[in-house]
Amino acid sequence: HVRMLNALKGKKTVTHSGQAVRLYANIGRPSDMDAVLGNDAEGIGLFRSEFLYLESDDFPSEDRQFAAYREVAEKMGGKHVIVRTLDIGADKQVDYFGLQAEDNPALGYRAIRICLTEPDIFKVQLRAILRASAFGNIAIMLPMITSVQEVQDARAIIEEVKTTLNDEHVKFNKDIQVGIMIETPASVIMAEELAQVVDFFSIGTNDLTQYTLACDRQNPHLKRFADPHSPAVLRMIEMAVTAAHRHHIWCGICGELGADPSLTETFLKIGVDELSVSPGSILLLRKAITQA
Numbered sequence: 149h150v151r152m153l154n155a156l157k158g159k160k161t162v163t164h165s166g167q168a169v170r171l172y173a174n175i176g177r178p179s180d181m182d183a184v185l186g187n188d189a190e191g192i193g194l195f196r197s198e199f200l201y202l203e204s205d206d207f208p209s210e211d212r213q214f215a216a217y218r219e220v221a222e223k224m225g226g227k228h229v230i231v232r233t234l235d236i237g238a239d240k241q242v243d244y245f246g247l248q249a250e251d252n253p254a255l256g257y258r259a260i261r262i263c264l265t266e267p268d269i270f271k272v273q274l275r276a277i278l279r280a281s282a283f284g285n286i287a288i289m290l291p292m293i294t295s296v297q298e299v300q301d302a303r304a305i306i307e308e309v310k311t312t313l314n315d316e317h318v319k320f321n322k323d324i325q326v327g328i329m330i331e332t333p334a335s336v337i338m339a340e341e342l343a344q345v346v347d348f349f350s351i352g353t354n355d356l357t358q359y360t361l362a363c364d365r366q367n368p369h370l371k372r373f374a375d376p377h378s379p380a381v382l383r384m385i386e387m388a389v390t391a392a393h394r395h396h397i398w399c400g401i402c403g404e405l406g407a408d409p410s411l412t413e414t415f416l417k418i419g420v421d422e423l424s425v426s427p428g429s430i431l432l433l434r435k436a437i438t439q440a
């Protein structure tokens with residue numbers, strides 16, 4: 149079995165009928181890179197940057213962040229590395245942010261909402277990501293987007309940081325791609341408009357399931373009701389992919405559902421362009437797809 153999977157390393161992920169899917173990896177820290185390279189990931193579809201903040205007792209410096217992003221970008225050797233900006237709040241709490249306790253943290257002050265409210269925190273991370281973009285093929289991904297305005301506001305801050313780096317003669321990729329996570333129902337409903345202001349979509353099925361089905365992802369008593377196979381969730385996914393393709397951008401899945409082999413054919417039929425999964429699932433999925 150292991151030998152059979154090893155034989156798939158270095159192979160493209162293409163179905164019998166010639167449909168290609170990119171198999172990327174989700175990572176939480178640079179030390180995950182051994183597993184990424186060992187399992188032949190075609191890119192990093194989700195680099196959760198929270199570890200920098202969660203494993204620190206104060207805001208991580210620009211240089212510390214830069215070193216982490218650069219290490220991953222260099223190890224991927226020109227392959228795509230999609231860095232998701234800060235997704236603190238809700239299930240990911242950090243003391244030094246001084247966030248107020250909330251009755252409904254999942255519906256609260258988190259992720260892009262913090263970044264847009266406190267741009268000074270956001271800018272440190274953006275500087276680090278942009279500087280690292282000179283060392284590989286990095287893209288920026290914004291979490292928890294619900295409107296076009298949020299994207300425009302975030303893009304304005306990105307442009308401001310680029311201008312500053314330019315003035316400082318610091319190298320970065322001036323054409324860095326900016327995409328968003330599709331993980332709120334609002335982002336699906338607005339997908340047509342959003343697809344016109346970003347370079348790619350990546351569907352976060354963990355949060356999309358939570359918000360679509362109104363089921364707290366942390367609550368084990370809701371298992372029966374929080375079914376990501378629900379037609380409501382699958383239809384959301386299809387809507388996002390269709391809108392993306394109509395506007396000539398790609399759409400992937402980086403939530404856990406992407407690794408569910410019972411849905412692989414469905415995702416192929418819908419036309420999902422990329423599946424970003426934990427490194428250990430990559431070769432199993434490649435096997436499933438090449439046999440589909």
Ligand code: PEP
Nearest residue numbers: 331352353354355402403
């Ligand atoms: C998701 O919501 O599906 C996702 C990939 O992000 P996270 O699990 O980090 O919220």
Ligand code: MG
Nearest residue numbers: 331352354355
């Ligand atoms: Mg999420």
